[in-house]
Amino acid sequence: MADIAADGYVPERDESGALTTVDGTPLKISLRKSQRRAKRRAFYLVVPLLAFLFVTFTIPIVGMIVRSVYNPEVANYLPETSAAIADWDGEELPPEKVFAAMVADMEVGLENRTIGRAAGRINREIPGARSLVMGTARHADEMQPPYREAFLAEDEDWSELEFWRLVKRETRLITPAYYLLALDFEYTPRGEIVERPEIYQVYRLLFIRTAWMSIVITGACLLLGYPVAHLLATLPLRTSNLLMILVLLPFWTSLLVRTSAWMVLLQQEGVVNDLLVWAGIINDNGRIRMIYNQLGTIIAMTHILLPFMILPLYSVMKTIPPSYMRAARSLGANQFTAFVKVYMPLTIPGLAAGVLLVFILAIGYYITPALVGGESGIFISNLIASNMQGTSAQLKLASALATILLVLVLFFYWLFNKLVGVDRLKFG
Amino acid sequence: MALPSYAGPFERTWYYSYRVICAAIFIFLIVPIIVIVPLSFNAQPYFTFTKEMLSFDPDGYSLRWYEELLSSREWMRAIGNSFFIAISATIISTTLGTLAALGLSRPNMPAKGFITAVLISPMIVPLIITAAALFSFYARLDLANSYFSIIMAHVVLGTPFVVITVTASLSGFDQQLIRAAQSLGANQVTTFFKVILPLLLPGVVAGALFAFITSLDEVVVVLFLAGPEQVTMTVRMFSGLREEISPTILALATILVAISILLLSSMELLRRRSERQRGMSPG
Numbered sequence: 197m198a199d200i201a202a203d204g205y206v207p208e209r210d211e212s213g214a215l216t217t218v219d220g221t222p223l224k225i226s227l228r229k230s231q232r233r234a235k236r237r238a239f240y241l242v243v244p245l246l247a248f249l250f251v252t253f254t255i256p257i258v259g260m261i262v263r264s265v266y267n268p269e270v271a272n273y274l275p276e277t278s279a280a281i282a283d284w285d286g287e288e289l290p291p292e293k294v295f296a297a298m299v300a301d302m303e304v305g306l307e308n309r310t311i312g313r314a315a316g317r318i319n320r321e322i323p324g325a326r327s328l329v330m331g332t333a334r335h336a337d338e339m340q341p342p343y344r345e346a347f348l349a350e351d352e353d354w355s356e357l358e359f360w361r362l363v364k365r366e367t368r369l370i371t372p373a374y375y376l377l378a379l380d381f382e383y384t385p386r387g388e389i390v391e392r393p394e395i396y397q398v399y400r401l402l403f404i405r406t407a408w409m410s411i412v413i414t415g416a417c418l419l420l421g422y423p424v425a426h427l428l429a430t431l432p433l434r435t436s437n438l439l440m441i442l443v444l445l446p447f448w449t450s451l452l453v454r455t456s457a458w459m460v461l462l463q464q465e466g467v468v469n470d471l472l473v474w475a476g477i478i479n480d481n482g483r484i485r486m487i488y489n490q491l492g493t494i495i496a497m498t499h500i501l502l503p504f505m506i507l508p509l510y511s512v513m514k515t516i517p518p519s520y521m522r523a524a525r526s527l528g529a530n531q532f533t534a535f536v537k538v539y540m541p542l543t544i545p546g547l548a549a550g551v552l553l554v555f556i557l558a559i560g561y562y563i564t565p566a567l568v569g570g571e572s573g574i575f576i577s578n579l580i581a582s583n584m585q586g587t588s589a590q591l592k593l594a595s596a597l598a599t600i601l602l603v604l605v606l607f608f609y610w611l612f613n614k615l616v617g618v619d620r621l622k623f624g
Numbered sequence: 625m626a627l628p629s630y631a632g633p634f635e636r637t638w639y640y641s642y643r644v645i646c647a648a649i650f651i652f653l654i655v656p657i658i659v660i661v662p663l664s665f666n667a668q669p670y671f672t673f674t675k676e677m678l679s680f681d682p683d684g685y686s687l688r689w690y691e692e693l694l695s696s697r698e699w700m701r702a703i704g705n706s707f708f709i710a711i712s713a714t715i716i717s718t719t720l721g722t723l724a725a726l727g728l729s730r731p732n733m734p735a736k737g738f739i740t741a742v743l744i745s746p747m748i749v750p751l752i753i754t755a756a757a758l759f760s761f762y763a764r765l766d767l768a769n770s771y772f773s774i775i776m777a778h779v780v781l782g783t784p785f786v787v788i789t790v791t792a793s794l795s796g797f798d799q800q801l802i803r804a805a806q807s808l809g810a811n812q813v814t815t816f817f818k819v820i821l822p823l824l825l826p827g828v829v830a831g832a833l834f835a836f837i838t839s840l841d842e843v844v845v846v847l848f849l850a851g852p853e854q855v856t857m858t859v860r861m862f863s864g865l866r867e868e869i870s871p872t873i874l875a876l877a878t879i880l881v882a883i884s885i886l887l888l889s890s891m892e893l894l895r896r897r898s899e900r901q902r903g904m905s906p907g
Binding site: 231234235237238239240241242244245246248249252253255256257259260263420423424427439441442443444445446448449450451452453454455456457458459460461463465466467470499502503531556559560561562563566567577580581584591594595598601602605606609613617618619621622 | 635638642643645646649650652653654656657659660663670671672673720721723724726727728730732733734736737739740741742743744745746748749750751752753754756757758759760761764776777779780783787788791792837840841843844848858861862865866869873874877880881884885887888891892
């Protein structure tokens with residue numbers, strides 16, 4: 197009698213003979229209900245943090261992405277013109293109704309002091325447009341129809357087709373203009389997309405350099421991290437715990453401390469150069485420039501990110517039984533073959549974790565390149581920062597650059613999560 | 625990984641050169657941190673060892689940079705700011721992060737992988753992007769240049785570490801213990817405080833330490849969000865390093881190294897404690 201428990205309890209059953217709880221609900225439904233409740237309870241624990249992150253992290257980031265394409269100045273501050281110019285074909289001077297709309301917008305814009313913002317937006321594309329618009333706007337209320345003639349009498353430049361084409365283009369609320377700029381493209385006056393003149397091309401080069409230097413740094417971390425992780429994983433626990441301190445101390449030490457340490461070490465009058473002179477490898481006049489260039493960035497960032505390579509590799513290598521290598525040896529493989537054919541494939545999860553983690557962290561680095569990178573060793577982050585600050589700030593360009601970088605990083609994060617799983621991330 | 629007795633001459637050579645290579649990498653890891661300690665006691669404003677220092681002449685050493693640091697009003701204020709922000713952020717992020725980690729490790733958590741990925745994302749998104757986004761966000765709310773915005777930002781940056789650390793310490797957690805406690809008559813709250821929390825505590829404290837050091841060490845977000853009132857020691861250090869390195873910074877760096885040694889030792893003690901509690905201690 198399987199359904200009679202040891203204490204003689206007889207489970208309840210309904211007419212069809214299925215098990216029920218005491219109050220008569222079928223067991224299946226009751227179980228499902230309680231599981232749903234458990235699910236909800238688990239979720240409630242996560243809700244506070246999710247809600248907090250949504251407000252203080254997700255919304256600001258989405259706001260930044262929206263800002264990078266949002267272009268409201270002309271559409272909002274020249275609403276009549278925007279409506280009137282919509283069906284103009286751009287081949288010859290706009291019809292009278294566009295000029296009439298412009299007059300109406302100018303009058304409203306003068307009163308609300310918003311005309312300057314629209315003019316400013318146009319001025320960024322056509323230098324001089326601001327004074328043209330503002331100059332005419334001041335006399336807008338005295339103008340008589342036909343307005344087209346009145347405008348041309350006010351200033352010859354109103355006959356420029358380029359200006360009107362730009363106004364038409366800028367009436368769109370969403371613009372790819374900042375992305376084009378962030379990738380070194382621009383609009384021609386006719387509205388075609390072309391590459392910018394070569395001397396202005398900076399961003400694409402910097403994206404490529406950022407990616408390339410991140411790859412070099414990741415490679416260097418792998419090269420240095422793999423043997424150390426292997427040693428730590430195979431030494432007796434007591435020794436390896438002791439040596440682990442040498443990995444964890446840098447990991448716990450302030451980023452700025454480590455960067456300043458490298459600045460001190462690598463200076464031309466610094467410890468490394470002094471040592472090289474003392475050892476006779478270089479002479480006193482031939483001190484090597486190791487900082488404020490790419491080399492400085494690579495050395496300092498390799499040092500900073502190395503623990504992020506060693507820790508995941510170590511935690512995977514520790515789980516590989518040493519008997520596998522012995523088995524391979526006893527089957528006739530030499531040490532090298534055994535290592536390549538047996539050991540290395542088993543370390544791939546840790547390898548993927550370390551490589552992706554270091555690369556993701558490297559590609560967005562700001563502080564270290566800003567301090568030791570000089571001209572040639574800066575990353576795209578540094579350009580985002582300089583477009584955020586100062587008098588020549590271009591917030592929308594900065595947002596577009598940041599969004600491109602974000603998409604790149606999120607792609608690799610997605611890859612990381614798929615290949616490794618974020619829930620397997622551990623420190624220390 | 626002792627050298628097997630059947631090893632040939634080639635393997636012997638490799639065995640020793642492998643150790644030499646590893647030693648060199650360990651030196652690379654640790655020397656930069658060690659070197660700044662004696663240099664911060666340099667009597668001269670140089671960043672290399674002077675002849676007097678190398679010959680251990682007491683005149684080569686001095687505490688002048690420490691004096692300069694500790695007697696500077698601005699530095700002390702910045703250090704105070706750093707600790708105030710870090711402690712506030714740690715308290716909030718530890719609470720939120722621990723709760724979330726508890727939810728995530730329940731066996732019936734829905735969409736676990738995705739939610740974990742979202743909760744960890746502030747650690748992955750480049751700081752400059754977070755800073756740029758938060759700057760515009762708080763500027764629009766008129767809250768830029770406030771302690772509030774900086775603390776909130778540091779909570780965002782600290783929680784992933786709390787979530788990771790607490791989840792890791794829960795991964796070996798025996799769910800039967802909860803059932804055992806409840807079958808013995810404990811309610812949810814009692815179970816949490818008497819059974820779950822004591823076993824979890826090492827993980828929570830470790831997470832809190834991570835959140836603390838993350839905030840203490842953070843520069844980029846503060847650089848964007850702080851007004852002159854809220855300047856922290858790392859921001860001062862950053863601008864100091866940009867203009868002209870002064871040995872005062874090395875004195876502060878040495879103090880920070882001491883703090884990290886302190887934190888590292890507490891982490892190690894926590895790890896041992898949690899291993900002992902679970903009977904995994906190697907002895």
